Amino acid sequence: MGTFLLGRILGGLATLFCVSALAFFATALAPGNPAAVLLGNMATPERVEAVTRQMGLDKPLPVRYLVWLKETLQGNLGTSNLSFKSVNDLLLAALPPTLQLSLAALVVAVVVAIPLALLLAQNDRRWWVKPTSALITVGISVPGFWVGLLLIITFSVWLGWLPSAGYVPMSRSVSGNIRSLVLPVATLAIYLIPPLVRFVRVTALEVLREAYIDTARAKGVKPMAVLLRHVAPNTLITTITFVGLQLGGLISGAIVVEVIFSIPGIGRLGMNAVLNRDYPVIQGVVLVAACGYVLVNLAIDLAYAFLDPRVRTR
16 A cells, blocks of 8 residues: 555656646747737837846746746745736635635536436436437537536526626625536536546446346345445446546636636636736646646545555555
8 A cells, every 4th residue: 555655646746747847848938928028018129138137038948947946846936927926826816716616516516427327327228318328428529618608698698597707705705605606616517427427327337237236136135225235336436536537627627617707716817827928827827737636636546545455455
């Protein structure tokens, strides 16, 4: 178990190092000069050159990367070229809305998808299974932004039940916070539910074909008891792994949802930084997203080891 955990930690650190290098060099080699963007209409060759030296952009790329990496390891992600605020402060302000949105959407997706998938597997030969499976397939191919716009038109424009955009912090109003997140969470959950349902259903169908399931049925165990006692636990390991793999989609989906619903989260912060070529913020957003991805996958690996005793002996 110790070797397994150490290997996962070292792999996560290596991943973060590679992501940091890619994020830095990709932004540094992007076309355009941040100094010229910062000066705007006041940009002249002399001023651009002076600001370039002031920002340290005249130094060789490897030297700039080592300086940035040293500062990052000390917990300093730099200063925004656009707002002149600390990147750390910008990320700390944007992190709570993103975490609340992502965790709520993930919980809703799991609560809805897993029971639905087990129900479809248990009743595989019923007439309503094929239409439901077809609807799930359609849901996989539907873009997340289209779902968000459809929800806005329906529940905000036509019915007027929920706000179409904006975010209310929980510290200001609990009810306002919930109302502002209903549509974004629903959009992101709808994006996650179809692939999760399809995966869990296929896994559950494989479990239902096992000999011990036939033995349980022959002993007179009721179908619901078979589903809960035998099928659900044996699909749990692969389901946890699949949920971990879906985190990449969750992060990208959260970016789209935050832009559509004007939620001041990490995704919107990163999008604005890309549009304004605010390279320190872009690098900070990418690094924070990578850290979250690595930490969640490490937690999933630990859960996998806890659920499967064979992993602990490696």
